[in-house]
């Protein structure tokens with residue numbers, strides 16, 4: 001056997017690179033283009049050079065990457081030990097872009113298997129939605145990746161689709177299938193790079209999610225947090241979605257607020273207790289019952305139902321937060337005579353965004369309303385949060401736009417109102 005001439009080694013090396021994964025193949029393709037470009041320039045072998053470059057492009061194949069994304073693979077995500085991979089219909093659609101000569105390809109997207117360059121492409125599309133909310137700092141790229149790869153989303157399993165055009169990601173859609181409540185609904189989100197909007201990408205992404213929603217037995221598609229009057233709302237309305245609920249978004253910028261606002265005295269007959277992560281066993285049943293009081297909050301025409309809080313459901317919620325790596329703080333007001341939890345408020349912090357507090361549910365049982373407990377427990381929560389997490393710069397919350405009491409309590413302890421957003425819904429059958 002003869003040894004190949006050293007002049008051919010680069011060609012063998014490039015051929016070898018084509019046997020590896022997509023990133024190495026891309027490196028091989030770049031080397032091949034350089035090598036054959038040099039051959040064309042130095043030796044004038046125009047046809048040979050071009051044929052070889054075309055062959056290398058085929059071997060490194062971006063088509064291969066797209067089809068591999070559409071092959072179902074076992075998810076590593078779990079909730080309480082169960083596989084979180086929902087029933088899924090793996091579509092791969094290619095549609096012409098409206099008003100453009102190119103096409104877009106929509107494929108399922110598996111964040112756990114995506115390369116950094118694919119993820120950073122997705123980040124650009126995902127983060128573009130923050131343009132609607134200039135006062136809300138967008139999560140960093142790392143926080144975004146953590147979010148996508150997080151083992152649980154509190155509602156249920158979440159799947160992603162991406163739209164690609166000209167070799168890059170131009171939009172991303174996510175579909176969540178709530179598991180505990182709301183099992184007739186999906187929570188769907190679609191985001192498209194601003195420069196690629198109005199070409200049908202958003203609609204193509206939405207359509208790609210629908211077969212999976214149908215296969216999972218869902219009948220209603222929900223979109224959440226669309227800025228009132230913004231592009232998302234206009235798009236959703238054009239596609240037949242109806243606005244079902246409006247929310248007020250409020251933010252508390254710690255540096256702008258005097259802690260005096262949090263020095264709110266407790267009304268007689270109540271005491272404040274607090275915990276991180278797990279409710280004390282002795283208060284569990286009463287705490288679960290107090291949480292059900294959230295069901296009295298206005299919800300407009302939304303089909304979304306609040307959780308039916310039982311001790312088991314509380315423990316599951318706590319476990320899901322722990323699985324995400326989130327820290328849950330709870331402050332309760334306990335009625336001293338009966339020992340019952342009269343009201344509660346919950347704050348979530350997440351390691352990837354240490355500067356942020358997310359003020360979640362606050363509820364006071366009907367018979368204890370009107371005594372100022374809501375303000376007392378929220379103010380106590382702020383004192384505790386800032387004492388333990390001085391790195392907190394911003395706390396955000398959202399409240400039904402008709403919930404005047406809660407909105408006022410928030411203003412009293414230093415929140416300002418910044419945006420109005422809405423939830424939209426459509427019958428799945430009408431979108432298919």
Ligand SMILES: CC(C)(COP(=O)(O)OP(=O)(O)OC[C@H]1O[C@@H](n2cnc3c(N)ncnc32)[C@H](O)[C@@H]1OP(=O)(O)O)[C@@H](O)C(=O)NCCC(=O)NCCS
Nearest residue numbers: 189190191192197198199200201202203231232234235238
């Ligand atoms: C909402 C969003 C995903 C739409 O993506 P898109 O690719 O531009 O949407 P499409 O091209 O498929 O739009 C389909 C139709 O919706 C309507 N529409 C979309 N954007 C609109 C706008 N800004 N104003 C008025 N109508 C609009 C139009 O009728 C459009 O058809 P046309 O362009 O032929 O007139 C995109 O604007 C976006 O990423 N916004 C930020 C994130 C967001 O708000 N998402 C909301 C869904 S959860």
